[in-house]
Amino acid sequence: MSGFLAGLLDAVLDASVVLSFDRNGYRRHARRFDPRDLEVDLAGKAALVTGANSGLGRAAARGLARLGARVVMLCRDEARGREALAEISRETGNRALEVVRLDVSDLGDVRRVAESLGSGPVDVLVHNAGVLPDRRASTPEGLELTLATNLVGPFLLTGLLRPALERTGGRVVHVSSGGMYAQRLDVAELFRGGPEPFDGVVQYARTKRALVVLNELLAERLSGSGVTFSAMHPGWADTPAVRTSLPRFHAVTKGILRSPEEGADTVVWLAASAAAAGRSGLFWFDRAPAATTPVPGTRESLEERGKLWTALVEAAGLDPATSPREGARGRKRRTRGS
Numbered sequence: 001m002s003g004f005l006a007g008l009l010d011a012v013l014d015a016s017v018v019l020s021f022d023r024n025g026y027r028r029h030a031r032r033f034d035p036r037d038l039e040v041d042l043a044g045k046a047a048l049v050t051g052a053n054s055g056l057g058r059a060a061a062r063g064l065a066r067l068g069a070r071v072v073m074l075c076r077d078e079a080r081g082r083e084a085l086a087e088i089s090r091e092t093g094n095r096a097l098e099v100v101r102l103d104v105s106d107l108g109d110v111r112r113v114a115e116s117l118g119s120g121p122v123d124v125l126v127h128n129a130g131v132l133p134d135r136r137a138s139t140p141e142g143l144e145l146t147l148a149t150n151l152v153g154p155f156l157l158t159g160l161l162r163p164a165l166e167r168t169g170g171r172v173v174h175v176s177s178g179g180m181y182a183q184r185l186d187v188a189e190l191f192r193g194g195p196e197p198f199d200g201v202v203q204y205a206r207t208k209r210a211l212v213v214l215n216e217l218l219a220e221r222l223s224g225s226g227v228t229f230s231a232m233h234p235g236w237a238d239t240p241a242v243r244t245s246l247p248r249f250h251a252v253t254k255g256i257l258r259s260p261e262e263g264a265d266t267v268v269w270l271a272a273s274a275a276a277a278g279r280s281g282l283f284w285f286d287r288a289p290a291a292t293t294p295v296p297g298t299r300e301s302l303e304e305r306g307k308l309w310t311a312l313v314e315a316a317g318l319d320p321a322t323s324p325r326e327g328a329r330g331r332k333r334r335t336r337g338s
Contacts, residue, residue: 021235022256029286037273042069051129053080055239059260063268070096076103104153114160122164124271127154128175132245136198144193150207159320165227174231179205185300187307219281221321230270232284237263
């Protein structure tokens with residue numbers, strides 16, 4: 001087949017979604033990968049991965065460990081994190097692994113972990129942890145659980161670790177979802193806690209849309225920081241979260257789902273490869289930049305983008321575009337005065 005026809009066929013298959021997001025889509029796209037991109041040595045580099053005990057996070061932690069990084073596995077369930085650490089250490093021979101307990105939905109917990117880790121180097125920060133609850137739930141701060149876990153917690157952690165990331169010229173990777181393509185950013189609805197009656201799938205997709213917009217805003221507002229911000233989506237991967245949160249979807253698609261390693265490949269590539277260095281603010285799929293609003297009517301306004309930043313600063317009590325320490329002190333003063 002000629003190069004032109006092969007390219008045309010790939011374009012048609014990619015437009016079909018199902019033939020792009022599945023494992024065959026990954027294998028088609030992998031033909032264009034340059035294997036030299038991941039012939040890198042990350043020894044001495046510190047990589048933090050949230051939700052690293054299972055699924056995509058575990059696969060990303062394994063991939064970074066295989067490249068020699070010191071991987072800090074940030075896990076809500078410390079026991080499951082230790083099990084994952086032992087397995088990854090056996091598989092990769094990397095002993096520079098650590099588990100730190102972190103519930104990303106708990107903003108107090110985020111501050112505790114950031115204070116503990118922020119004094120050291122942070123070369124890579126992967127925001128992978130996510131939840132898709134079937135019922136509405138709230139955090140101690142009064143935030144809807146999906147919003148807190150998938151968006152506000154990552155925003156706060158990035159802001160608090162900004163000095164450490166700047167010291168290394170670090171990279172931040174936001175793991176989004178193909179489900180975000182069908183959603184348009186609506187900040188008021190998002191922060192109200194989602195649709196009524198509650199629809200966990202819709203709220204999840206909306207947080208993942210907001211995460212992609214946030215990635216662009218961070219790249220714009222911290223453009224002089226030396227930190228590279230990236231967002232990606234993994235396609236349809238066979239993970240414990242998909243099996244438990246979307247059982248019907250999993251039952252129909254399990255024969256074509258990507259492996260966690262295939263889904264996490266772009267995470268590792270964005271974190272480690274020279275080819276991704278300095279390309280801040282982009283959205284990626286299978287190591288290539290991807291459109292964020294191919295579905296008509298999903299592009300947000302500049303006003304809505306500004307509202308998202310304002311709402312996140314208010315919820316987190318910190319503005320990453322200013323001094324993180326000043327933002328943290330401001331949050332404490334407001335808390336004492338309440």
